[in-house]
Amino acid sequence: MSVQYLSSEFDVVRNLERCVSCNLCVRECANGVHRIDERSRKLVVDESKCVDCQRCVAMCPTRALKIVKNENSFKENANWSADLISEIVKQSNTGAVLLSSMGAPKPTPVYWDRILINASQVTNPSIDPLREPMETRVFLGKKPEQIRRASDGSLDVSMEPQLVLETPVMFSAMSYGSISYNAHESLARAAQELGVFYNTGEGGLHEDFYRYGANTIVQVASGRFGVHEDYLNAGAAIEIKMGQGAKPGVGGHLPGAKIVGDVSRTRMIPEGVDAISPAPHHDVYSIEDLRQLVYSLKEATRRTKPIIVKVAAVHNIAAIASGVARSGADIIAIDGFRGGTGAAPTRIRDNVGIPVELALAAVDERLRAEGIRNNVSLVVGGSIRNAADVVKAIALGADACYIATAALIALGCRLCRSCQTGRCNWGIATQRPELVQRLDPNVGARRLVNLLSAWRHEIKELMGGMGINSIETLRGNRLMLRGIGMTEKELDILGIKHAGE
Amino acid sequence: MQREGQVRIPSGCAISAMISLKGAATTGEAITKSMVPMRDRSNGLGGGFAGYGIYPDFQDFYAFHVFFDDVAAQKECEKYLKEGYEIVKSEPIPIRKIPEITDVPIIWRYFVAPLQSVLSRLQLDEKEFVARTVIKINSQFQGSYVFSSGKNMGAFKAVGFPEDVGRFYRLEEYAGYAWTAHGRYPTNTPGWWGGAHPFGILDYTVVHNGEISSYDANRRFIEMFGYKCSLQTDTEVIAYIADYLLRRQKLTLEETAAVIAAPFWSVVDSLPQKESEQLSYLRKVFPSLLLTGPFSIVLGFDGGLMALNDRLKLRSMVVAEKDDMRYVASEEAAIRIMAPNAEKVYAPAGGEPVIFKVQKGAL
Numbered sequence: 001m002s003v004q005y006l007s008s009e010f011d012v013v014r015n016l017e018r019c020v021s022c023n024l025c026v027r028e029c030a031n032g033v034h035r036i037d038e039r040s041r042k043l044v045v046d047e048s049k050c051v052d053c054q055r056c057v058a059m060c061p062t063r064a065l066k067i068v069k070n071e072n073s074f075k076e077n078a079n080w081s082a083d084l085i086s087e088i089v090k091q092s093n094t095g096a097v098l099l100s101s102m103g104a105p106k107p108t109p110v111y112w113d114r115i116l117i118n119a120s121q122v123t124n125p126s127i128d129p130l131r132e133p134m135e136t137r138v139f140l141g142k143k144p145e146q147i148r149r150a151s152d153g154s155l156d157v158s159m160e161p162q163l164v165l166e167t168p169v170m171f172s173a174m175s176y177g178s179i180s181y182n183a184h185e186s187l188a189r190a191a192q193e194l195g196v197f198y199n200t201g202e203g204g205l206h207e208d209f210y211r212y213g214a215n216t217i218v219q220v221a222s223g224r225f226g227v228h229e230d231y232l233n234a235g236a237a238i239e240i241k242m243g244q245g246a247k248p249g250v251g252g253h254l255p256g257a258k259i260v261g262d263v264s265r266t267r268m269i270p271e272g273v274d275a276i277s278p279a280p281h282h283d284v285y286s287i288e289d290l291r292q293l294v295y296s297l298k299e300a301t302r303r304t305k306p307i308i309v310k311v312a313a314v315h316n317i318a319a320i321a322s323g324v325a326r327s328g329a330d331i332i333a334i335d336g337f338r339g340g341t342g343a344a345p346t347r348i349r350d351n352v353g354i355p356v357e358l359a360l361a362a363v364d365e366r367l368r369a370e371g372i373r374n375n376v377s378l379v380v381g382g383s384i385r386n387a388a389d390v391v392k393a394i395a396l397g398a399d400a401c402y403i404a405t406a407a408l409i410a411l412g413c414r415l416c417r418s419c420q421t422g423r424c425n426w427g428i429a430t431q432r433p434e435l436v437q438r439l440d441p442n443v444g445a446r447r448l449v450n451l452l453s454a455w456r457h458e459i460k461e462l463m464g465g466m467g468i469n470s471i472e473t474l475r476g477n478r479l480m481l482r483g484i485g486m487t488e489k490e491l492d493i494l495g496i497k498h499a500g501e
Numbered sequence: 502m503q504r505e506g507q508v509r510i511p512s513g514c515a516i517s518a519m520i521s522l523k524g525a526a527t528t529g530e531a532i533t534k535s536m537v538p539m540r541d542r543s544n545g546l547g548g549g550f551a552g553y554g555i556y557p558d559f560q561d562f563y564a565f566h567v568f569f570d571d572v573a574a575q576k577e578c579e580k581y582l583k584e585g586y587e588i589v590k591s592e593p594i595p596i597r598k599i600p601e602i603t604d605v606p607i608i609w610r611y612f613v614a615p616l617q618s619v620l621s622r623l624q625l626d627e628k629e630f631v632a633r634t635v636i637k638i639n640s641q642f643q644g645s646y647v648f649s650s651g652k653n654m655g656a657f658k659a660v661g662f663p664e665d666v667g668r669f670y671r672l673e674e675y676a677g678y679a680w681t682a683h684g685r686y687p688t689n690t691p692g693w694w695g696g697a698h699p700f701g702i703l704d705y706t707v708v709h710n711g712e713i714s715s716y717d718a719n720r721r722f723i724e725m726f727g728y729k730c731s732l733q734t735d736t737e738v739i740a741y742i743a744d745y746l747l748r749r750q751k752l753t754l755e756e757t758a759a760v761i762a763a764p765f766w767s768v769v770d771s772l773p774q775k776e777s778e779q780l781s782y783l784r785k786v787f788p789s790l791l792l793t794g795p796f797s798i799v800l801g802f803d804g805g806l807m808a809l810n811d812r813l814k815l816r817s818m819v820v821a822e823k824d825d826m827r828y829v830a831s832e833e834a835a836i837r838i839m840a841p842n843a844e845k846v847y848a849p850a851g852g853e854p855v856i857f858k859v860q861k862g863a864l
Contacts, residue, residue, distance in 0.1 A: 008638050124712035125815055132813060133765045139785045147750050147786065155756070157782040235716075371725045397721075466714055467795075469813065470763075472788035473715030480717065 007072045007091045008048040012056075025056040025065060030423040030435055053416040054367035055425035087346070098346035101419035101429075103246060103338040103383050103405060106350050110338070111357035111490070112389045118480040118501055119465040129460035135470040136456060138168045140237075140377040140399055141306045141330045149403040160330060161306045163237055165400055166195030167456045168471055169390060171448075172333075172381045172402035173219050173241065173310070174204030177254050177263045177275065178342035178419070179408075180436040183428045186444025188212035192348070193449050199239060199402075202226075202252065202277060204266040210234050217308065220297065222251055223277035225267040229300060237305050237331070238297050242281070242290070243312030245339030245382035248353045252277035254342065258422055258431045287323040294395060306330035308379070313337060314352075315357035318366035325367055325376045332376050333402060334359050334487050339382020340405040342429055343420035356380050357396065361494045364397025364476060387458035396494065397476040410451040411444050514686055514698070514710035515542030515663070516818075517830040518799040519839055520679035520806050524863035525825065526554060529672025531839045532680035536663035538834040539684060542710075547685030547697035548666035549658025551706040551801050552677035554864065556653045561695050562589055562612035563631055563703075566649035566656060567638075569607040574644030581642070585634060588615040594657070594670065601665040604864050606694055610655070627704055629746060633727065635702060640729040646695040651704030651803070658683075658697035667698075676857055679806055681799050683708035700736040704803040705747070707740040710831055711796030711816050722789035735796070743800050752783075756808050758854035760787045762812045801828050805858035814851030821846040827857045 012033060021043060025034040031049045034056060036042070050067060051110070057065045074082050087098055120126040127134070136271050141162035148156040171187045178201065185208075187198040199217040204226015209216070218235035219228050232238055254275040264271040294307050309324045310333035311317070317334065324332050336356020341349065360380045367373040380393050381402030390401050409415070412426035419429035427439030442469045459471075470476050482499040483491045491498055517535040521527065529552055556564055565582075584586060590612040596605070615630050623630065635647045649656035654677070657670040663684040683698035699706040713719070713735045720730045720738050726749070728741040730778040739761070746757045760783050763769075769780045785789070796813030800807045808829040810818050821828045821836045821843035828836040828843060836843050850853050853857070 005582070120794075124714060127813070133767060135766055137766055139788070143786050147752065155779050155782050157778045158787065162785060368721055368725050373722075373725060400731065467697075467712075468714045468793045470715075470788075470791055470793055473718045473791050473793040475718055475789065476721045477715065477718035478721070480714075 004048075006071055006086055008050065010047055010050045010052050010067050011070050012045045012047045012050055013066045013068055014043070014045070015064040018062040020062055022061060028055050028059045028425060030425050030430075030432070031421075049420040051416040051421075052414070053418070053425050054414040060262065082102075099343055099420050100346040100349055100417055101341055101343050102415055102417045104350045105338045105417070105488070108337065109355065111355055111486075111494065112385070112392055114484050114486055115357075115392050115494070115496065116393060116482050116484055117388065117395070117462060117466070118482070120467040124467045126467055127464040129457075129464045132464075132469060134442040134460040134464060135472075136167050137166050138399055138471055139163065140165065140379065142376060143374045145374065161237075161304055163197065163306055164195075165197070167452055167459070168394060168398075168400035169384075169452055169455060170196050170217070170379070170400060170402050171198035171200035171407050172335075172404040173199040173217075173239065173256070173340070174404055174408075175201030175219075175225075175404060176206055176266055177203040177258055177431070179429055180424075180427055180431060180439060180440040181206065181262065182436050182444065183408075183411060184209060184439050185441040186406065186448060188216065189441060189445035190448035191215040193445065194452050194497055196452070197236060200226075200235070202241060202325065203254075203263070204268065205231050205234055206262060206266050220293075221277055222279070222281045223275060225269060225275055225277070232297065232300050232305075235305065237308055238301065239308040239310050239333065240281075240290070240293060240297070240329075241310045242284070243310065243314075243335065244341060245312045245335030245337055245353055245356065246341035247344035247348045248312030248314050249279060250345060250348050251279040251490070255420075255422070260431055262432060286341070287327060290324065290329075291327040296329065298328065308333050310335060313354045313356050313382070315354060316360040317354070317359045321363040322366055322370055322372070325372050329376060331379055331399075332363070333381065334363060335402070336380065336382035340408075341419075356382050358493050360398055361396050362391060365495055368476075369486075387455040388462065390455065391459055391462045391474065392481060394471065394474050395477050395480045396496075397478075399475060406451065407448055410447045411439060515539035515684040515831045515835070516682065516708045516709075516710050516797060516799055517835045517839075518679070518681040518708070518801070518806055518808070518828065520814045520827050520857050520859070521825050522827065522857065522860055522863070523825040524554070524678045525678065526676035526678055526748075528674070528676050529667060529670075529680060532682045533606055533664055533667025533672055535830065535835040535838045536667070536682050536684050536710075538838060539830075539832055540662060540664075542831060543662055543684030544686045545662050546660055546682075546687050547658070548661055548663030549656060549683050549697045549699050549708075550663070550667060550672060551654065551656045551681045551699045551701065551708070552672070552675050553676040553679040553704075553803070554677040554799060556612070558614040559590065560653040562614050563650055563652055564655050565611040565613060565647050566594060567609050567611070568646045568648060569609065570644035572607070574642065574722070575607055575609065578638060578642050578645040581638070582611065584611065585619045585630070586615055588613050595674070596669055597671050597826060599665060599669055602659055602661045602669045604660065607732055630690070632744065636727065636729050640731045647702055648695060649706075651701065651706075654704055654706070654801070654803070656699045656701050658699065659694055660697060678864065679801060681706060681708045681801050681806065689858055696732060696734060698736050699801070700732070700734065700740045701801075702744045703738050703748070704801075705740055705743050706801040707736050707743065708801075709736045709739055709796055709798040710818075711735065711797055711798075711811065712794055713739075713792045713811075714794030715792050719792065720790055739792065739796075739798060742792075746787070746790065747802070755854060756783060758807065758809050758852070759783050760790050761792045762852035762854075763791050763808055764852055765812065771818055797831065802864060805856065807857075808849065808855040810849060810853070812849050812852035814848075817848070819846055819848050820855050825829050829855070833860045
């Protein structure tokens with residue numbers, strides 16, 4: 001037997017007093033962790049294949065299973081952590097770039113957790129959202145600089161196309177291909193019921209989902225997969241993806257194994273061929289090129305759709321956003337360092353880009369300083385984890401938030417970060433029919449609606465506490481925030497005061 | 502301790518206002534007395550008044566009322582003013598020395614006209630130029646503070662109870678067709694004169710009772726358009742919003758009210774289509790100028806007053822009338838002082854603007 005350079009990451013613990021050998025775990029695990037030994041006919045385990053997706057644990061009828069961290073450890077070393085050693089071993093095994101998925105798991109500062117929210121006491125009243133109207137409707141899009149009047153003296157109400165959201169949270173881009181048909185259907189149906197939007201990502205729009213077009217944002221990315229005139233006109237808005245927070249400066253790669261059947265047809269590429277999205281758009285090498293693409297898409301849709309330009313949060317984001325705001329874009333989506341992905345080079349994911357909190361604060365302030373904040377709406381994602389993050393993002397200056405990881409968790413994802421393998425036991429990041437069918441779109445849509453409904457209640461509760469009954473007056477209202485445990489510089493960039501000030 | 506402007510200070514308050522629809526002049530005595538029964542609503546840390554139609558002899562000139570910390574500040578400010586204006590009159594504002602009002606700064610007034618040569622060089626209309634001058638002095642000239650800058654009107658304010666402030670400024674010697682008044686209850690203040698109300702820009706003045714929760718959203722939006730909120734008070738930002746919407750966007754008073762105290766979507770969505778579209782449009786275009794949290798304000802302008810409550814009506818405010826006179830106050834008691842037999846006393850609904858304009862040709 002060859003040397004096993006790495007021990008398994010997890011241990012599978014089976015309580016034999018509870019196990020009834022129903023073998024459900026065998027059928028549920030696409031990674032082949034649980035198996036019946038052919039000779040002994042007994043349940044055996046190969047924990048080296050376990051990714052800790054928690055599917056077997058969740059399905060075991062007698063709750064006999066748990067997955068725990070393997071206690072086997074390298075000799076402690078503050079410089080050479082176990083992760084670093086493991087990565088070197090893997091690279092010396094294969095000679096390859098390390099791949100990961102979902103957002104950066106390293107302990108880089110999460111500024112959301114260092115920001116505290118205000119509440120009313122004495123001098124003005126808090127507002128009870130159960131008794132008083134509490135408004136969370138927002139409009140995304142360019143606002144006119146000067147009002148105009150019709151000949152009868154009334155306001156000329158025509159304006160650039162707007163997206164209306166009943167709650168300022170949308171599902172961000174995840175392509176059909178990277179996630180399953182059932183996952184897309186869950187998102188589409190939930191968006192429709194919630195009065196918000198989901199985003200096709202760069203995989204085209206499955207013909208079955210055109211009926212959710214009024215709640216769909218269609219994406220145009222560097223590979224242009226699935227882009228044609230009907231597609232552009234099918235959605236409520238078009239998003240040009242220039243970058244992604246999990247992998248700024250890098251394109252995308254959907255392995256040929258996932259390009260099967262409908263995925264191939266929807267992407268308009270042959271089956272089994274790798275779908276490679278180039279790092280840049282090869283027709284956008286500059287800001288003036290972006291402007292041309294923005295206006296091409298506007299013309300292709302007869303100026304009826306707002307254009308979103310999605311960029312990764314990188315060092316010079318404020319200047320980039322200022323350029324984008326003058327490019328004709330109606331909405332800028334900023335995707336932060338901790339944003340998720342179906343697959344990214346690990347080094348990129350963990351080292352490139354900046355946290356979205358800092359990017360948002362810098363962009364909002366810069367656009368205001370230049371007097372062009374009204375030219376665009378700002379949507380931020382990567383990563384927004386709960387209703388408090390949403391409230392903080394809006395108070396820093398965002399118009400709305402994008403969520404994706406949180407939505408996947410609602411669908412069953414347990415962040416095992418193995419999307420790139422295509423063996424998602426929850427039926428989300430896979431194209432295998434037997435796995436996809438595990439995600440029932442009825443259940444999925446319901447869970448997503450539940451999630452955002454719960455967040456909406458929490459957002460209203462937090463707003464009411466601040467004496468705010470309209471989300472618009474929370475936007476950019478940075479006096480409602482205080483920092484805790486931050487340096488002067490961090491507070492300065494976020495444009496907030498320290499707690500106690 | 503930080504001065505007002507370096508720190509945001511919330512405050513509760515009392516307001517009162519009167520106007521003659523016929524444009525008949527009343528002295529400042531009645532409005533001063535109206536504040537007495539509302540003494541509990543102030544705490545002696547700020548009181549003020551605005552009178553309209555009080556400078557008929559100088560009605561073509563902008564009346565700048567200015568506080569100076571010292572003579573050096575005044576000299577520097579005057580030097581700057583002379584670069585852009587003809588100053589036709591420069592004098593201290595007459596005061597009455599009373600023990601209740603202390604720490605008096607230099608209080609001066611100038612009647613000025615912008616120099617046409619400067620206006621044409623900068624390609625600015627007169628009002629925009631004056632507004633910029635005021636904002637520049639207030640944000641950049643240490644020790645100078647312009648607290649009134651309209652034509653044929655003036656604000657008078659100080660640290661003290663409002664009825665004392667009225668006597669201090671000898672308001673009984675002025676006569677105007679409209680008056681507003683304010684008594685302040687700041688929760689934490691070093692007591693700076695500039696922080697008292699009313700706050701004004703050009704002929705717009707605001708007296709306000711409340712604490713808006715939307716303040717920083719409003720401030721950061723309005724500062725995109727050249728305004729600088731140097732006081733960090735609600736009243737200041739509301740005055741700038743009124744100036745922006747009325748003068749620069751040319752909205753009507755009703756439309757302005759529909760922006761700053763926007764009707765709820767549930768109401769807008771149920772209105773007839775045309776009306777619903779108009780209101781939706783205003784809300785979509787000016788979402789950051791909505792004010793939330795409690796407020797009752799009286800906006801004074803050339804030829805009229807507008808009273809407005811926040812959309813939940815979280816602050817008291819009543820209006821009443823007697824003959825050609827119209828009254829607004831935080832409490833009916835104040836109105837009864839000005840007009841014991843006032844009629845049709847009623848409390849306007851939240852977000853319902855009450856607009857009084859002097860009849861056409863009366864002025």
